[in-house]
Amino acid sequence: MNTADGSATGGRPNSLRPLSARGVEQLAEFDGNAVQARDASTVVLLRNSPSGLETLFLRRQPSMAFAAGMHVFPGGGVQRSDREADTPWVGPSPERWSDILGCPPELARALVVAAVRETFEETGVLLASPDEATVVADTSTSALQDARIALEAKQLSLREFLQERGLVLRADLLHAWAHWITPAHEPRRFDTRFFVAALPRGQRIGALPREADRTLWLPVRAAADAARAGELAMMAPTSHTCRSLAGLAHVDELAAAAARPLVTIEPRVVEIAGRRYLDVPPAHEF
Numbered sequence: 649m650n651t652a653d654g655s656a657t658g659g660r661p662n663s664l665r666p667l668s669a670r671g672v673e674q675l676a677e678f679d680g681n682a683v684q685a686r687d688a689s690t691v692v693l694l695r696n697s698p699s700g701l702e703t704l705f706l707r708r709q710p711s712m713a714f715a716a717g718m719h720v721f722p723g724g725g726v727q728r729s730d731r732e733a734d735t736p737w738v739g740p741s742p743e744r745w746s747d748i749l750g751c752p753p754e755l756a757r758a759l760v761v762a763a764v765r766e767t768f769e770e771t772g773v774l775l776a777s778p779d780e781a782t783v784v785a786d787t788s789t790s791a792l793q794d795a796r797i798a799l800e801a802k803q804l805s806l807r808e809f810l811q812e813r814g815l816v817l818r819a820d821l822l823h824a825w826a827h828w829i830t831p832a833h834e835p836r837r838f839d840t841r842f843f844v845a846a847l848p849r850g851q852r853i854g855a856l857p858r859e860a861d862r863t864l865w866l867p868v869r870a871a872a873d874a875a876r877a878g879e880l881a882m883m884a885p886t887s888h889t890c891r892s893l894a895g896l897a898h899v900d901e902l903a904a905a906a907a908r909p910l911v912t913i914e915p916r917v918v919e920i921a922g923r924r925y926l927d928v929p930p931a932h933e934f
């Protein structure tokens with residue numbers, strides 16, 4: 649028997665995960681025509697703690713149509729307003745992000761904007777500042793909390809929000825970490841770039857978004873172990889990301905660890921001895 653190094657467990661490769669009952673149902677309903685995957689961004693917020701590097705999870709409401717009851721990172725789909733070209737911005741350019749993310753500059757810009765917007769909407773953490781040398785330290789004011797609500801309701805774009813307050817998006821506070829595409833047989837599909845970011849000094853997690861019923865900080869290794877043991881409900885990309893971060897000890901290591909080409913992961917269904925599995929590459933820790 650071997651563990652998460654990708655070798656065999658019980659006679660089958662460790663990259664294979666038994667297809668869930670819901671996955672079996674989805675596969676039976678699949679007509680061979682995959683739906684278009686929606687572009688999305690996810691942000692893994694991290695902070696230092698005596699127990700090691702910790703990450704923030706939101707537990708999705710059990711009534712949600714997608715990932716109900718799962719522990720997830722903040723994030724969501726790209727919106728039309730995220731594609732506005734004049735969003736105030738400092739840090740690596742959209743062209744540089746295009747190289748990093750492996751997509752056109754227009755999409756790269758939208759993915760970064762969506763990452764910052766979704767993180768603020770869902771957690772109250774704002775990766776923005778008045779200039780390139782500082783970060784907003786307090787996001788708990790009533791004005792900023794009202795802006796969170798307006799952003800979530802699509803009554804305000806991130807560009808408008810930043811311009812009204814004389815702020816700029818801090819693209820340099822994000823680091824690309826992973827790229828996941830939902831398996832072809834699923835009816836709701838996302839083409840998601842995962843970013844990592846350190847929790848800015850002085851900021852705290854705000855009120856829960858409507859989609860979540862709980863927030864919690866956990867050491868990344870403990871979270872990975874809990875997911876593997878079935879004690880914490882997570883989708884494969886989330887638990888995989890926790891395992892890949894488990895070797896890091898401090899947020900200062902993020903930039904160096906993220907400086908490598910992104911590998912696109914699109915799990916596929918395979919059949920072995922009459923059983924169906926999802927083939928998910930093993931995580932490689934840093």
